[in-house]
Amino acid sequence: MTTLRPMVTHTPDPARIDALREEMIAELRKLGAIRTEAVEKAIRAVGRHLFMPEETPEKAYAAEHALITKRDENGVSLSSVSAARIQAFMLEQADIRPGTRVLEIGSGGYNAALIAELVGPGGEVTTIDIDPDVIDRAKKLLPVAGYGRVHALVADGAEGEPTRAPYDRIVVTVEAADLAPAWADQLAPGGRIVVPLRLRGLTWSVAFQRENDDLVARDFEVCGFVPMRGAGARDEHLVVLHDGEGEEVGLRLDEGQVDAGQMRKALVGPGAEAWSGVTLGLGLPYDDLELWLVSALPEFALLAATRAARDRGVVASWSRRGVATLLDRGACSFAYLTMRPTTPERKVFEFGAVGHGPKAARVAEQLVTQVRAWDRDHRGHKPELRAFPVGTGDRRLPAGTVLESSAFRFTISWPVGR
Numbered sequence: 538m539t540t541l542r543p544m545v546t547h548t549p550d551p552a553r554i555d556a557l558r559e560e561m562i563a564e565l566r567k568l569g570a571i572r573t574e575a576v577e578k579a580i581r582a583v584g585r586h587l588f589m590p591e592e593t594p595e596k597a598y599a600a601e602h603a604l605i606t607k608r609d610e611n612g613v614s615l616s617s618v619s620a621a622r623i624q625a626f627m628l629e630q631a632d633i634r635p636g637t638r639v640l641e642i643g644s645g646g647y648n649a650a651l652i653a654e655l656v657g658p659g660g661e662v663t664t665i666d667i668d669p670d671v672i673d674r675a676k677k678l679l680p681v682a683g684y685g686r687v688h689a690l691v692a693d694g695a696e697g698e699p700t701r702a703p704y705d706r707i708v709v710t711v712e713a714a715d716l717a718p719a720w721a722d723q724l725a726p727g728g729r730i731v732v733p734l735r736l737r738g739l740t741w742s743v744a745f746q747r748e749n750d751d752l753v754a755r756d757f758e759v760c761g762f763v764p765m766r767g768a769g770a771r772d773e774h775l776v777v778l779h780d781g782e783g784e785e786v787g788l789r790l791d792e793g794q795v796d797a798g799q800m801r802k803a804l805v806g807p808g809a810e811a812w813s814g815v816t817l818g819l820g821l822p823y824d825d826l827e828l829w830l831v832s833a834l835p836e837f838a839l840l841a842a843t844r845a846a847r848d849r850g851v852v853a854s855w856s857r858r859g860v861a862t863l864l865d866r867g868a869c870s871f872a873y874l875t876m877r878p879t880t881p882e883r884k885v886f887e888f889g890a891v892g893h894g895p896k897a898a899r900v901a902e903q904l905v906t907q908v909r910a911w912d913r914d915h916r917g918h919k920p921e922l923r924a925f926p927v928g929t930g931d932r933r934l935p936a937g938t939v940l941e942s943s944a945f946r947f948t949i950s951w952p953v954g955r
């Protein structure tokens with residue numbers, strides 16, 4: 538059984554709405570999510586509350602608030618109006634110009650309205666969603682907000698929307714484990730695809746620019762989205778390592794299998810710590826470290842743990858979704874990224890690793906070696922990500938890590954010689 542959130546309408550005061558919208562814009566600028574006048578103007582023009590009539594205006598205009606509009610029988614989110622912060626960030630990545638044609642994959646209404654503002658009256662916006670309930674909602678809300686000209690239709694995004702192609706921009710607002718060949722086919726020369734792309738379990742908002750025949754990206758940010766359904770769905774594999782009274786720990790695997798029994802045994806056995814000497818200020822981002830580990834670790838997983846398991850010290854991690862983990866399948870061992878405060882005020886943290894299994898100390902040391910390599914050679918730098926259709930020969934690929942998916946071969950190349 539799926540649950541649709543009923544639309545109970547709030548009647549807001551226009552002056553209050555304007556004030557809240559300005560506060561949200563100021564916050565989005567502070568967070569670096571709004572970087573241009575064009576995106577700021579679009580956000581100022583569209584009533585976000587009109588696409589979230591069931592929310593209070595305060596929640597509708599909270600920069601980090603996403604409204605879940607539909608869940609499956611287990612409570613897992615199927616559809617949402619995304620948080621304004623990630624929407625603004627992705628629109629900046631998309632660099633949408635007046636008079637252009639844009640396809641949005643995954644609808645909610647609000648983001649399509651922002652795109653309609655950016656393309657202006659001379660442009661064209663098409664938004665598609667696999668879920669008829671979502672399109673019904675978008676078709677109801679878009680005209681109320683003044684954006685009846687957006688084409689909203691039910692379709693599986695894995696096929697794009699060929700009838701209105703080519704598109705100057707394709708903005709995917711659902712997590713994809715791969716690029717769909719249809720997107721590349723429907724992209725105009727010089728076009729751009731912005732997509733929350735899952736690479737080895739971690740999802741990055743990536744802007745791929747078409748450069749001649751290649752798709753090249755130099756701009757990424759870690760993000761979270763509901764996963765794609767339909768033909769492009771690719772399930773992750775969760776290996777439960779510990780389960781009891783809300784305390785759950787598991788390994789999320791995007792590739793391959795592990796011996797679950799041995800890994801469970803490894804977790805309860807003695808652990809080994811290793812510390813890198815590499816530090817990070819409280820609250821600062823370390824997306825580039827995660828991307829470095831995605832590209833540098835030979836076998837990769839995410840160690841996911843519920844708050845109860847973390848609070849009780851079953852694992853020394855900090856993320857429900859998961860922290861970067863080095864696997865050694867052959868040795869039935871793994872090591873995950875951890876941090877410890879270096880001062881009593883807890884303002885600076887040192888990265889380290891906790892290893893488990895027969896080779897606990899070795900894998901923990903291997904992980905911190907990569908943390909030190911990132912700090913020494915790559916910190917503050919962004920790699921180049923390229924996507925090549927499957928079948929592209931190795932000789933055509935640039936130097937770097939190659940991640941294989943079903944339709945594309947992704948390469949991650951870090952600048953050398955800092």
Ligand SMILES: C[S@@+](CC[C@H](N)C(=O)[O-])C[C@H]1O[C@@H](n2cnc3c(N)ncnc32)[C@H](O)[C@@H]1O
Pocket residue numbers: 615616617618619620641642643644645646647648649665666667668671692693694695710711762763764765766767768769
């Ligand atoms: C995060 S929501 C989209 C948010 C939206 N763009 C907004 O304005 O905030 C993701 C949407 O992707 C849709 N979706 C999932 N798989 C899809 C697919 N294969 N094709 C098209 N839409 C899909 C879901 O139904 C959901 O409505």
